[in-house]
Amino acid sequence: MFGLSKDKEFYELFERAANNTCLGAKALDDLLQNYPKDAEQKTKKMKDIEHEGDQITHKTVEMVNKTFVTPLEREDIYELITKLDDVLDLMDAAVSRLSLYKIPYATEHSKSFAKILVRATETLLKGITSMRKIKDQKEIFDCCIAVNTMENEGDVLLHKSMVDLFEGKKDDPIYVIKWKEIYEDLERATDRCEDVANIVEGIVLKNA
Amino acid sequence: MFGLSKDKEFYELFERAANNTCLGAKALDDLLQNYPKDAEQKTKKMKDIEHEGDQITHKTVEMVNKTFVTPLEREDIYELITKLDDVLDLMDAAVSRLSLYKIPYATEHSKSFAKILVRATETLLKGITSMRKIKDQKEIFDCCIAVNTMENEGDVLLHKSMVDLFEGKKDDPIYVIKWKEIYEDLERATDRCEDVANIVEGIVLKNA
Amino acid sequence: MFGLSKDKEFYELFERAANNTCLGAKALDDLLQNYPKDAEQKTKKMKDIEHEGDQITHKTVEMVNKTFVTPLEREDIYELITKLDDVLDLMDAAVSRLSLYKIPYATEHSKSFAKILVRATETLLKGITSMRKIKDQKEIFDCCIAVNTMENEGDVLLHKSMVDLFEGKKDDPIYVIKWKEIYEDLERATDRCEDVANIVEGIVLKNA
Numbered sequence: 001m002f003g004l005s006k007d008k009e010f011y012e013l014f015e016r017a018a019n020n021t022c023l024g025a026k027a028l029d030d031l032l033q034n035y036p037k038d039a040e041q042k043t044k045k046m047k048d049i050e051h052e053g054d055q056i057t058h059k060t061v062e063m064v065n066k067t068f069v070t071p072l073e074r075e076d077i078y079e080l081i082t083k084l085d086d087v088l089d090l091m092d093a094a095v096s097r098l099s100l101y102k103i104p105y106a107t108e109h110s111k112s113f114a115k116i117l118v119r120a121t122e123t124l125l126k127g128i129t130s131m132r133k134i135k136d137q138k139e140i141f142d143c144c145i146a147v148n149t150m151e152n153e154g155d156v157l158l159h160k161s162m163v164d165l166f167e168g169k170k171d172d173p174i175y176v177i178k179w180k181e182i183y184e185d186l187e188r189a190t191d192r193c194e195d196v197a198n199i200v201e202g203i204v205l206k207n208a
Numbered sequence: 209m210f211g212l213s214k215d216k217e218f219y220e221l222f223e224r225a226a227n228n229t230c231l232g233a234k235a236l237d238d239l240l241q242n243y244p245k246d247a248e249q250k251t252k253k254m255k256d257i258e259h260e261g262d263q264i265t266h267k268t269v270e271m272v273n274k275t276f277v278t279p280l281e282r283e284d285i286y287e288l289i290t291k292l293d294d295v296l297d298l299m300d301a302a303v304s305r306l307s308l309y310k311i312p313y314a315t316e317h318s319k320s321f322a323k324i325l326v327r328a329t330e331t332l333l334k335g336i337t338s339m340r341k342i343k344d345q346k347e348i349f350d351c352c353i354a355v356n357t358m359e360n361e362g363d364v365l366l367h368k369s370m371v372d373l374f375e376g377k378k379d380d381p382i383y384v385i386k387w388k389e390i391y392e393d394l395e396r397a398t399d400r401c402e403d404v405a406n407i408v409e410g411i412v413l414k415n416a
Numbered sequence: 417m418f419g420l421s422k423d424k425e426f427y428e429l430f431e432r433a434a435n436n437t438c439l440g441a442k443a444l445d446d447l448l449q450n451y452p453k454d455a456e457q458k459t460k461k462m463k464d465i466e467h468e469g470d471q472i473t474h475k476t477v478e479m480v481n482k483t484f485v486t487p488l489e490r491e492d493i494y495e496l497i498t499k500l501d502d503v504l505d506l507m508d509a510a511v512s513r514l515s516l517y518k519i520p521y522a523t524e525h526s527k528s529f530a531k532i533l534v535r536a537t538e539t540l541l542k543g544i545t546s547m548r549k550i551k552d553q554k555e556i557f558d559c560c561i562a563v564n565t566m567e568n569e570g571d572v573l574l575h576k577s578m579v580d581l582f583e584g585k586k587d588d589p590i591y592v593i594k595w596k597e598i599y600e601d602l603e604r605a606t607d608r609c610e611d612v613a614n615i616v617e618g619i620v621l622k623n624a
Binding site: 283367370371374378381384385388406410413414 | 477478481482491512516517518589590593594
């Protein structure tokens with residue numbers, strides 16, 4: 001009985017983390033599509049979400065360390081919550097750079113990255129919510145495959161972004177350096193989404 | 209009996225992965241030494257090898273998750289196959305950048321990196337092939353030490369490459385940015401070779 | 417009895433590693449505050465410390481692999497010693513870049529990074545020395561919290577450094593590229609300090 005209630009707490013923390021990461025992607029998207037409208041206030045919102053992510057992660061790690069029998073392997077719980085938080089951290093890093101580097105307008109490519117990240121984090125939330133009832137294997141695997149596809153979209157988009165940057169801004173290396181960083185953060189956020197999907201897939205296979 | 213045949217499958221997957229990574233290094237070398245001759249076709253070949261690497265990795269992870277008793281610790285199997293694939297991914301990333309950044313010619317330093325990576329991956333293949341008969345400890349350890357030395361060569365080469373880049377191309381920061389990325393990918397590929405060697409060494413020590 | 421003496425050896429290795437990383441931070445600080453005075457000789461000293469770190473790490477990993485019953489989980493021992501070494505490697509990388517990139521003078525921001533790293537590694541040494549008598553939980557946790565705060569200082573400092581770089585050196589992109597690398601190495605060193613603190617915290621919680 002005690003064990004079961006602990007299990008529930010872990011799954012709730014996963015869902016809270018996935019939901020919060022999804023909120024982060026939406027905050028990023030909202031900022032970029034309307035940039036620089038209300039940029040300061042929206043950057044602060046992103047920071048709050050990132051802070052909430054840290055707290056969920058910290059609470060989960062604390063619970064792993066204190067709980068004798070965990071519903072899943074400790075390592076899997078740790079990896080899942082950490083990588084979910086990495087997605088958020090990277091989106092927050094991209095947002096911070098916009099103000100830090102005094103970026104005057106958002107590029108189309110950055111808006112496309114935000115769209116991919118909204119879809120990927122929504123799909124992860126769906127998959128992670130299904131984890132409690134591991135019988136829905138098919139649905140979870142479909143989510144994982146979809147996120148893998150989105151990560152590939154992220155790769156292609158980064159390539160396109162870099163080509164345009166090097167071709168179009170030959171004479172402004174500082175501009176190139178700044179946007180290269182931002183694009184790489186966003187692309188790495190899609191990489192971490194794929195990592196989360198792979199961890200979820202592994203958990204389901206092991207517990208099938 | 210069943211267990212034994214499973215063991216064999218794992219070792220076969222390791223050897224396939226090591227061999228495939230070695231093929232990748234040779235494709236990289238072939239491309240760079242003759243660059244830009246047949247660059248498009250050779251870039252495609254590299255991509256095919258990289259794709260094959262993904263499939264071997266995926267198959268191995270799937271087998272780890274489904275097999276009850278694995279010949280080595282799960283974590284070791286996972287780390288070994290993942291890092292071998294990272295070597296390949298980084299070499300493929302360097303190759304992609306050549307076309308992406310419209311690089312007109314290959315530098316001498318990039319050709320030297322390719323030579324190091326061919327030697328390092330050949331040595332890893334030799335060490336990993338010896339893993340089945342763990343009695344040949346001496347031979348395996350010699351391979352590991354050799355790969356560590358090659359990683360040091362990679363470090364020194366990166367340093368030289370960067371000095372030449374900063375000194376020689378002061379007036380072309382975009383050129384500096386592009387080649388810096390390529391060199392760093394290649395050097396990180398040698399780092400991952402060292403990681404693989406360290407994992408192999410650890411496995412042999414634990415199972416001695 | 418045998419077990420106990422092995423335990424002692426592990427804790428001694430942790431303390432040696434923490435102390436050595438702390439020496440590295442002091443060597444970095446000494447170099448930067450007086451830069452470029454005796455730069456060549458001080459760079460060599462840093463390299464010696466880094467080399468000593470490699471040896472401690474190697475010895476620890478070897479002992480983990482050979483010891484049947486370890487005082488802490490293998491994974492924790494491995495992570496602790498590896499991340500401590502990463503702190504040192506990153507400080508050494510920053511020092512190497514100074515000579516490699518022929519940097520003529522040290523910026524104020526780089527000196528501030530060195531100060532943070534001295535404090536963070538001293539605090540880690542204190543926490544790690546307290547680990548033997550895990551009863552002093554409060555003191556260890558205080559160290560961990562303090563290191564987390566210092567990592568935040570590192571983040572803020574990196575932000576300031578980048579703003580100054582992009583604003584102040586608009587016309588010298590090569591300068592921007594060089595210092596961006598150095599600052600990022602130093603900031604990543606503070607990140608790894610935080611990782612070490614988190615690992616220590618986790619170990620204490622699990623063994624409470």
